[in-house]
């Protein structure tokens with residue numbers, strides 16, 4: 001029975017591919033249905049939550065970290081073989097699922113893996129990632145205490161010979177978003193932080209000007225969502241005024257999490 005979650009993931013992946021290709025609805029024989037029914041009573045709590053999760057329900061609020069880790073691992077397996085965007089599946093080195101504490105109270109969401117992340121298979125490990133890690137540590141968390149993911153799990157493809165980045169298209173984001181929704185549904189963080197305008201567009205479906213969007217609370221999947229600048233913006237624009245804005249946004253996050261704020265933190269950019 002311990003193989004049940006991965007077997008289920010395998011079946012779900014195959015069914016999704018059949019549906020995406022517009023092929024006929026798959027049919028199951030009476031014998032398979034009877035066999036499937038016979039394994040149900042023995043499902044563990046994690047497996048039942050996995051089935052609930054995959055049918056669009058929220059993960060049980062009583063899920064523990066290990067259960068959440070198992071659920072996330074099952075989705076990660078599905079993401080790793082995803083070919084919903086064939087052009088991205090062809091050009092990626094690997095998918096970049098997410099990293100951190102499956103039970104995190106704070107979750108950061110960026111736009112898409114860059115070249116470094118595509119190579120390493122982990123979000124935010126390049127220059128922008130190092131700055132994000134610094135921000136996380138300055139607000140009093142370790143990087144492995146929070147959860148970090150992107151709207152898109154594949155590096156957006158670039159023309160041959162071009163090593164730059166491009167933002168994901170609305171269709172790419174729409175296609176990939178269900179995976180992020182599942183991650184959020186399992187982790188159930190107390191606060192989400194959207195990094196930059198593309199992450200906001202993916203999460204809220206609205207395109208806006210960051211100057212107006214940042215520093216404000218929104219809501220996504222019934223979770224408070226703070227919008228702030230993407231760390232790569234801070235790398236491009238080194239003005240202390242911009243760093244201070246991100247810091248003010250992070251102080252709002254700490255307040256929302258009921259985390260103590262030291263005098264030093266409060267006056268960091270004063």
Ligand code: URA
Nearest residue numbers: 110111112113123124
């Ligand atoms: N920028 C992002 O939005 N995500 C990453 O993982 C890296 C850079």
